[in-house]
Amino acid sequence: MAESAADALDNMGLETEESDTAGFTQPSTTPSNVASVSSDPNTGETSKRKRKRNVSSTIEEITKVFEKTMERASADIAKLTEAITGGDAMTRLGVELEGMGLDRMQVIRVAMYFGNKPNQLSIWNGLNDSYKPDFVKAILEE
Known part of the structure; x- marks a missing residue:
């Protein structure tokens, strides 16, 4: 009384592999609307x-x-x-200090002072010419 595997599955109400695909229809792999696909090979280019x-x-x-x-x-x-x-102001500074009668080393020290403290150069440029010798003295005494 040996039943085949397919008969046993049928008796139990289970489906075989054949019945799994029996009602299934596979869609066509060709496009249904051929007009939507461009026939011009240059379109991509x-x-x-x-x-x-x-x-x-x-x-x-x-x-x-x-x-x-x-x-x-x-x-x-x-x-x-x-x-x-200070750009041009530093260039003019040396000439201005020499014009005040300072020697070379004093000019260098004052120029170095303004190089280290560039914000002081704007104060220098804003000073009245009569105050500048006192400003130089204060720098040289530091």
Whole structure:
């Protein structure tokens, strides 16, 4: 009384592998709407060219913005350097100190003072010329 495995499964109400796929229909792998697929082989190339053109123009725009930013930054750095170092004011300082009758070592010491304390240079430039000799004395006495 040996039943086959398929008969036993049928008797128990279970389905076999054949019955699992019996009512199933697999969809077609070909597109149902062939018109939606482009028949023009150049369409892909055209979109690639457009993307390349868009990327190129974007890179050009970024480059222009970067160049403008660098120009502004360079100008700002130059202004900042001028403010910190005193720029022309330090150049004029030596001539002005020599004109006051200071010797070479005194000019160097005063110039070093202003080099170490650049904010004092604005005070110097704002002083009345009659006060500057006293300011120099105070610097040299430090």
